[in-house]
Amino acid sequence: MEIGLSHYLILSGLLFAIGIYGILTRRNAIALLMCVELMLNAVNINLVAINRFLQPDWRIMTGQIFAAFVIVLAAAEACVGFALVIAIYRNLNRINVDEINLLKW
Amino acid sequence: MSVGQVVFWLAAVGAVLGAIGMLSSPNPVHSALFLVFSLFCVAVVYLLMGAEFLAIIQVIVYAGAIMVLFLFVIMLLNLKRDEFGQDRLFRQYPVSYLATAVLGAVLTTAGLAVGLRFSEEPTLLVPADRLANLLFTKYLLPFELASLILLIAMIGVVVMVKRPRGG
Numbered sequence: 001m002e003i004g005l006s007h008y009l010i011l012s013g014l015l016f017a018i019g020i021y022g023i024l025t026r027r028n029a030i031a032l033l034m035c036v037e038l039m040l041n042a043v044n045i046n047l048v049a050i051n052r053f054l055q056p057d058w059r060i061m062t063g064q065i066f067a068a069f070v071i072v073l074a075a076a077e078a079c080v081g082f083a084l085v086i087a088i089y090r091n092l093n094r095i096n097v098d099e100i101n102l103l104k105w
Numbered sequence: 106m107s108v109g110q111v112v113f114w115l116a117a118v119g120a121v122l123g124a125i126g127m128l129s130s131p132n133p134v135h136s137a138l139f140l141v142f143s144l145f146c147v148a149v150v151y152l153l154m155g156a157e158f159l160a161i162i163q164v165i166v167y168a169g170a171i172m173v174l175f176l177f178v179i180m181l182l183n184l185k186r187d188e189f190g191q192d193r194l195f196r197q198y199p200v201s202y203l204a205t206a207v208l209g210a211v212l213t214t215a216g217l218a219v220g221l222r223f224s225e226e227p228t229l230l231v232p233a234d235r236l237a238n239l240l241f242t243k244y245l246l247p248f249e250l251a252s253l254i255l256l257i258a259m260i261g262v263v264v265m266v267k268r269p270r271g272g
Contacts, residue, residue, distance in 0.1 A: 003113045003153075006216050011117045011150070013212025015143075017205050018124040024201035030133065030178060034140050037171065038124055041147050044159075052154045061231060064156050065244050068236075071159075071166055072251045076258035078171050082178050083262040089182055090266075 008049035015042035029085045029095045033078060040074045113153050120146035133184045137175040141168055158233040 015038055022035035044067040051063025089095050092102075123143030130136045148163040240248055 003110055005219055007113065007117070008150070008154070009216030009219060010213050011120065013209060013216055014121050015124055015147075016212060017209035018121070018128065020208055021201055021205040022128050024197060024204060026128075028184075030175070030182075030184070031136070034127060034136065034175070037140065037167075038127070038143065041144060045147060045150060048151055048154050048156050048159060052156075059235065061156075061236065061239065064159055064231065064236060065239055065247075067156070067159055068162060068240075069247060069251055071162055072255065075166055075170060076254050078174055079258050079262050080265075082174055083265040085178060086181065087265045095182065095184075 005049055005053040008045055008053075012042045012045040012049070015039070015045070027096045027098045029081075029088075029097050032097065033081045033085075036081075037074060037078065040070055040077075044070050109153060112149065116146045116149035116153070119143070120150065133179045134176065137172065137179060140175070141172045144168065155231050157230045158236050 019035045019039035019042065022038070023032060026032055026035065047063040047067045047070070051061055055061075055063070085095055088100060092100060094100065120143045123139045123146060126139035127136050127143065130139055144163065144167040148160045148167075151157075151160040151163060
């Protein structure tokens, strides 16, 4: 069975669903960041696969450019997220996100 | 089965198993290693689609930079097993199972609905200079904005983790 667009889309959907499950069940901030990275990767697979299979002219690769930008944003997001985690841990001595409720009325 | 199909199935199964292992491992370091394994399998998937440059970037950025960041923070905070492993959000579990099942079903159905579109052309490795040509001409503005975002992230990180003076 030849590998087509469906295979890539289903792989990306599975990874995204696993990431969503982790986001919903975990409350450790580091685990949440890991799940976000996983979901961004699932989106990237989608972008590259659709660019590969639905674009007749393979020289046009907007999808790959977008995926590269998503990787850049993922790196920036991870840095800021970890800085927040470290700052919160230093001040409150905890990193479980449901125990951090300073802004909650 | 051709070599490409075997590689695809290995990479896809590896990516999904790595993601599941990341969620089920009680040890934070093992969890980070599972995540990197999964991301490496995604890099192989990129390579199968001809996105040579993206596969290299994926390995460099994720295995090189983000992985080190994860391990660094895990070691720095000295997470205990019970702080990281399965959490006690009992009321949220049914909702999360339901949401995951619905989302997975919808995405899988959407993936099946597009049909098996095969590409007529063989998969060609997209050379990096072609990507660079696009990046520096047509997508110059987003490129500059991305560099600006990285600069802002860098400054923000330094400001956030700096200890207050005299404190």
